[in-house]
Every structure is written in structure tokens, then in C-alpha cells.
Amino acid sequence: MGARPLEQLARPGMKVSVAISDASRPNIEQWILPVVFGELNEAGIKDEDTTIIVGTGSHRPASTEEIAAMVGDKVNSVRVINHFSDSSPLVDLGRTSGGYPALVNRYFYEADLKIALGTILPHPIAGYSGGGKAIAVGLSSSETISSIHTPATLDDPRTGLGKVEGNPFIQFGYDVARLAGLDLLINAVVNEKEEIIDVICGEVELAHRALIERSARSVYEAHFPAPADIVIVSAGHPKDNNLYHVAAEALGVVAGNGVQYPCVKKWGTIIVVSPMAEGIYNETMFECLSKATPAEVVRELKTAKIDRPGMHRAYATAQILCDHEVIFAETKLDPDITRQVHIKPMATVAAALEYALAKHGTQASILVIKNSHRLVPILAAKN
Structure with missing residues (x-):
């Protein structure tokens, strides 16, 4: 949605970066990455030209066991690294439309083809996770992360669980992802068993918002x-x-x-x-x-x-x-x-x-x- 399919984006000789979530999110990677690897290989891209970056944000690094569970059989043929918000090489992309600094992982930014995976779940500030958050928080600097995680943002009536329209946090995610040159977003919604029940690919904002309205709200919203x-x-x-x-x-x-x-x-x-x-x-x-x-x-x-x-x-x-x-x-x-x-x-x-x-x-x-x-x-x- 709003972006060319992966088979058209990928070309032989490209360097590819794929942002994935850490173990604090459902492991959708075990199902989606094999499809992504297959498309990349079919397009003539070698495994050694693909870098998987675990979007840890401010969390601890993913363990060897956690990485193996997400990346699967390709764990020894593709490059896999953890992002560290305090020490990973960064590139300064200026500021977002809301004035927030955008410093993101250099390995991700410098790739020819940039892909991000993520699960859409309720989020206490962004409304719903997924979208540009994989880059804007998962692969950014401590300065960038802290700039949006403030009392002012938390107290803003436009932020909060399930709130999407006009939410400055969710817009921050879209802005940073675009500044970083994200080519393709792949987002999923999962059931209580963490099985994928819906998935979408496309431009970061169009695809993210579409899946929220198509599936996420009906799955996660509950009346009391x-x-x-x-x-x-x-x-x-x-x-x-x-x-x-x-x-x-x-x-x-x-x-x-x-x-x-x-x-x-x-x-x-x-x-x-x-x-x-x-x-x-x-x-x-x-x-x-x-x-x-x-x-x-x-x-x-x-x-x-x-x-x-x-x-x-x-x-x-x-x-x-x-x-x-x-x-x-x-x-x-x-x-x-x-x-x-x-x-x-x-x-x-x-x-x-x-x-x-x-x-x-x-x-x-x-x-x-x-x-x-x-x-x-x-x-x-x-x-």
C-alpha cells in the first residue's frame, strides 16, 4: 500500500538493512523474515549483503538465543547486530516536523534498501505501536528517544492508548522513518497466541494506519x-x-x-x-x-x-x-x-x-x- 512491492524494490548488488523488534515484542520475525529472505534471494541479493538490526531502543540487547529464534536458519549467513542507543554509529538527519532531533542508526540509513518489521499493539503514548516507531525509537539515539518521551508528551490529550489522529508521538515516528529513507514497512496484528492474523506492507503511514483500522482496533479494543x-x-x-x-x-x-x-x-x-x-x-x-x-x-x-x-x-x-x-x-x-x-x-x-x-x-x-x-x-x- 503506497509503496512498490519488495520484488520490484530489490535489485542485484543492493545492500539491504532490515529493522526488527526485540524480545519485548511478539516474534513475528520467525514467519515474516523467511518470506523477505526469499524475495531478496530471488531478486539476486546475497545473504551477506543483508544486515538485520535488532531495534532495541533503550532496552537491553537481544541475546544469541533470542536472535536465533527470530532470524532462524539464516542467522549464520546474514549479518545480525543489536542497536545501542548510546553507542551505535549514528547519522544526524535534522529535525522532524515537530522539531524533534532525528539521529538514527548509520548502518540502517546507509543501506540501499531499507525494510522495517513490527507488530501493531496498543501503546500507552503512541496509541498503537508499529509504523515508524521501529526506526524512530528502535534504531535511534538516546537523545531522540528522550526528546519525545517527556511529561509534556505524556500529558498531551492527543496521546494515549488507541489515540491515533493528531497524536504527536505517532507523527514523530512517521517523520523519522521518512527522514531515514524507509522503503517498505511490514506490520502485523497477532492474536493471544502471538499468531499473525493480519499483515500489511507499504508506505509507513498509509500501511500503518490502514492496518490499525482494518484489524487492530477490533482485536485490541474491549468494553468494560x-x-x-x-x-x-x-x-x-x-x-x-x-x-x-x-x-x-x-x-x-x-x-x-x-x-x-x-x-x-x-x-x-x-x-x-x-x-x-x-x-x-x-x-x-x-x-x-x-x-x-x-x-x-x-x-x-x-x-x-x-x-x-x-x-x-x-x-x-x-x-x-x-x-x-x-x-x-x-x-x-x-x-x-x-x-x-x-x-x-x-x-x-x-x-x-x-x-x-x-x-x-x-x-x-x-x-x-x-x-x-x-x-x-x-x-x-x-x-
Whole structure:
């Protein structure tokens, strides 16, 4: 859609770069990359002329095992590298239409043919992931990432779960992808088993928006009757393995500032049930949250220079903690760490629920949500 097919874009002798997601996203690469490799080989492009770049953004690098699971049989014949936002070679492409700096991975930019893969999922700021985010965040510098992940962006009423039209974050993604010369976007929507149920190829904005309206909204948007006193929520794999992602994909989904229809009442209790076996994941977020009360964190970061990825997540989480009590139940996160970020650790969900009911009363309303990273909550219309 809006771009020539890969078989027409690819020509013998071309150097090709393919941006893929890291392990914090569904592994659509295992199905899509073989098709891409086949088209490239058919066009006369050798494997050694193809570079796969894992779009880590500010996340940790993908492991050897994770890369093998995504790239498959070609892992030893194509070049595969992780992007590092602080140290990878970059090219300065100027500024976007919104004035944000665009510094992206040089290996990606200097290729003759540039392709990006991504999964469309609900996103607490961009509305939906996918699109240009694979380049604008996945393959950009810390400066570029931090420039858009700010309190001003988070507090902008145009940003938030499911919000697309006029969203400055989503436009930022399109702008950076175009400045980087992205030739072909391949985006997919997946079901709860992480199986592809729809896919699209094309120009970054046209294809992305088309798949959101064609499939993503109907798959991810869900109605609930009313905000509850108590919400029990699980972020779901692969967003449940660390504090950083759970803060956005569990807390942010049910009570974040960018949620048009919060699932939990103000002063309600949120019980999070996610393993978080990787621990903190982002030290900056932990450092910001643990050094002051939530209200103080919000006041300080609202006007601070946001120059490190993770500061935005601390700000958004502190906003939630200001008017909700949060409990982590049955997690592997160190209880001392949990307390330091103003969250109550409890051994079991049963104990957490008993505590919450004692607080809100036995007639309290309860909402249970699983796989919240796949959810855009919509308040059901009253008859």
C-alpha cells in the first residue's frame, strides 16, 4: 500500500538493512523474515549483503538465543547486530516536523534498501505501536528517544492508548522513518497466541494506519461496564518480565494519564500479577521513583530536562501512585525494591484481595484483566 512491492524494490548488488523488534515484542520475525529472505534471494541479493538490526531502543540487547529464534536458519549467513542507543554509529538527519532531533542508526540509513518489521499493539503514548516507531525509537539515539518521551508528551490529550489522529508521538515516528529513507514497512496484528492474523506492507503511514483500522482496533479494543474499586491485572507475555514494562503495560493501561477510560476508580487499588523475573530492567526509572514520594517525583520531573530513557516511565508511574494504591502479588521482584518504588509486595493474590476488600468493603467492585498489554479499554455505553 503506497509503496512498490519488495520484488520490484530489490535489485542485484543492493545492500539491504532490515529493522526488527526485540524480545519485548511478539516474534513475528520467525514467519515474516523467511518470506523477505526469499524475495531478496530471488531478486539476486546475497545473504551477506543483508544486515538485520535488532531495534532495541533503550532496552537491553537481544541475546544469541533470542536472535536465533527470530532470524532462524539464516542467522549464520546474514549479518545480525543489536542497536545501542548510546553507542551505535549514528547519522544526524535534522529535525522532524515537530522539531524533534532525528539521529538514527548509520548502518540502517546507509543501506540501499531499507525494510522495517513490527507488530501493531496498543501503546500507552503512541496509541498503537508499529509504523515508524521501529526506526524512530528502535534504531535511534538516546537523545531522540528522550526528546519525545517527556511529561509534556505524556500529558498531551492527543496521546494515549488507541489515540491515533493528531497524536504527536505517532507523527514523530512517521517523520523519522521518512527522514531515514524507509522503503517498505511490514506490520502485523497477532492474536493471544502471538499468531499473525493480519499483515500489511507499504508506505509507513498509509500501511500503518490502514492496518490499525482494518484489524487492530477490533482485536485490541474491549468494553468494560464501569471503573472498579479493585482491579486485578496481569500484563501478559512478553510484557510481564520486568518492572519497567509492567509499569506501562499493566499500571499504565488501567490507570495511566493517557487512558481515555480508566478501569479503576481514583483512590482504587490495583493488584498486579506478573512475574518480573528480570527485575528492574531500567535503572533510571527505579532511581527516579525511589528517591522521593510519588507527588515529589511528579513535581520534579514535570519541569526537569528529560535526557535519559526511563525518566518518562518514572513520571507516568508516579502519577498513578499519587491516587491509587498498587500491590505486586506473586512476583519474583525483590520485595525491598518493590517497597522502594512505593508499591506494596504481597505473597499471594488471595492475600492482596483480602487486603483490598478490607479497605474498600465487601461490596467493592472488582475487575480482572489478563494480557493487559493487548488492551485498549473502552467504557461501555449505558442504555
